Amino acid sequence: MSAARFGPVDFYLLGLPGQSLDPAAFSALTDITDTGLVRLLDLIVISKSDDGELTLVEVEELPNGFEINVEMLGASGLLGHEDITELAEAIPAGASALLVALELVYQRELAARTAESGAVLLGYERIPAPVVNALVDTIIPKLEV
Template identity: 55%
Template sequence: MVDFRYGPVEFYLVGLEGDRPEPGVVAALVNLLDTGMVRLLDFVILSKDDDGEVTVTEVEDEDDRYGLGETELSASGIVGDEDVAELAELIPPGASAALVAFELVYQRDLASRLAASGAVVLASDRVPAPVVNALMDALDDAEQEGE
């Protein structure tokens, strides 16, 4: 079997109301990390001024400021300059966003076994939670109307 050091990695670009995630968001992140299901690889804050100039803050350098405490970034730097340049275009002037890279630890064994068997993932798509919940609510409403 192929023994992968890392499972699949997902990048999230999350628009912020201010210049940092709210404490409740950070607490939820820390709780998720504590489960061992995901590992935080990298975390940067991108801020775009009104003229479109982007400032990049490595959270690893200021983890106490962001409430992460003893949380270690397992692969700081995996978010590269090209990622920052591409994703920063999605941030409106005068706004900030968090760019987070997670390793999906819970998928590492499956990824190893797929690779060892010669199988390849041909596509992967993630449906955001608000979309799933709105769809399920609409289906529930339609089902109740049909009763």
């Protein structure tokens, strides 16, 4: 069995309140990566001014107090200019967001074994958690705990 270097990678654009950088948002990332289920490959903070101008803050430019550094990234530079520009369109003027590339480590073996078998992935769709939760809340009555 050949070893795959990476599993699937998802880009997440996480809106932050206002233009402030909150260490709690970064802490949530480090907590989940500590489980080994995902690996943080790249990260950038994007701020959009009221007139739509973008300001980018790379990991090495983060102020003290943040638990993330360049050595923690598995593929720094993976988020390209085109990705950043396209995804930044969703950021409201006067707000900031955290753009991260996360490798789904737990899917690496599945991807490798699928490829080795000669099978190919023909489709993939993700339903965002808020949509799934809202749907389930409407079709399944809440259980009393």
